[in-house]
Amino acid sequence: MTTLWWICDILLLVVVIPAVLYLLNGVLSAAKSIVPAVERIGNAAAAGSKDLDATALLLTTQDQVAKTVAGVAEYGGSLDVILDDAS
Amino acid sequence: MLVASIEPVGAVAIVAAVLIVLALVYFLVMTIVQLRKITTGLDAVIASVGEIIEKSAPVNGVVDDINGQLDAGVELLEGLLVQKAGMEDALGLVEGLYAGSAAAGFRNFPESGSTRAPRIGEVYTKGTLTLARLGREAPIAMANPAGPVLRNVEAGSLAARLLYPEVRQSAPPALPRSPVIGTDAPVQYEQREDIGAPRRRLPERRPPRSDPNET
Numbered sequence: 104m105t106t107l108w109w110i111c112d113i114l115l116l117v118v119v120i121p122a123v124l125y126l127l128n129g130v131l132s133a134a135k136s137i138v139p140a141v142e143r144i145g146n147a148a149a150a151g152s153k154d155l156d157a158t159a160l161l162l163t164t165q166d167q168v169a170k171t172v173a174g175v176a177e178y179g180g181s182l183d184v185i186l187d188d189a190s
Numbered sequence: 191m192l193v194a195s196i197e198p199v200g201a202v203a204i205v206a207a208v209l210i211v212l213a214l215v216y217f218l219v220m221t222i223v224q225l226r227k228i229t230t231g232l233d234a235v236i237a238s239v240g241e242i243i244e245k246s247a248p249v250n251g252v253v254d255d256i257n258g259q260l261d262a263g264v265e266l267l268e269g270l271l272v273q274k275a276g277m278e279d280a281l282g283l284v285e286g287l288y289a290g291s292a293a294a295g296f297r298n299f300p301e302s303g304s305t306r307a308p309r310i311g312e313v314y315t316k317g318t319l320t321l322a323r324l325g326r327e328a329p330i331a332m333a334n335p336a337g338p339v340l341r342n343v344e345a346g347s348l349a350a351r352l353l354y355p356e357v358r359q360s361a362p363p364a365l366p367r368s369p370v371i372g373t374d375a376p377v378q379y380e381q382r383e384d385i386g387a388p389r390r391r392l393p394e395r396r397p398p399r400s401d402p403n404e405t
Contacts (some may be wrong), residue, residue: 119206132222137224144235148242152238152241155242163253175267
């Protein structure tokens, strides 16, 4: 009976403890590797948000495009009057 | 007393269990610290992504509106070009300005995809194309596109000139000559004796202006 206990102790020391350490270290390493990736994602998202600050200028672009197309339409109307049709 | 009564095999088992518990505590605490860092980082990411969503929300509508306006402009210009120049010449003109674009045809004219674009450089001179590009008096509607070409491509400098308004090309003697200027010119302008002579009297000196701010 005592021999069986010794065998269990040896298994505990030689197999179980190293296995537990290996697995826990793997979990910790994986968690540590996620942190810099999350920081990079955060920086990229912040930079993307900052880049989108210029989207307000789209309203100016929209207004300018509308005015330009209106000018082109007036110009085209004048051309339509002063030029004869092809056929 | 209790420790002394434990057998060595039991002591080794207890030590092994304690080691396992210590390892679990250390690694789990470290993992919790890392997970808290991850949570903090993801909170920042979520905030930035929320800003992105908020800022980009109106972009779709604005861009759609801009595209609609530009589409209307393109339809207007294409329709006007086809109406004034005819389908073939319109395609040739576009091809002459932007090589390869005639193959795509016009948007609102499905038949333009199958229409063969003429080599517009043979029909119009480069100057005419430049004028067409500038939108000034391009004679693209002067003749029927179904008719002959407007100029002789092999020996056509005069024919090219005839594309433009009649001013100089057929009656140059009728135009007044340019004036001759200089000391030997037959007509001297400003024929006055005082020119070149010494000034009779010096201009009056004006008193210096007093500064209104001066007290």
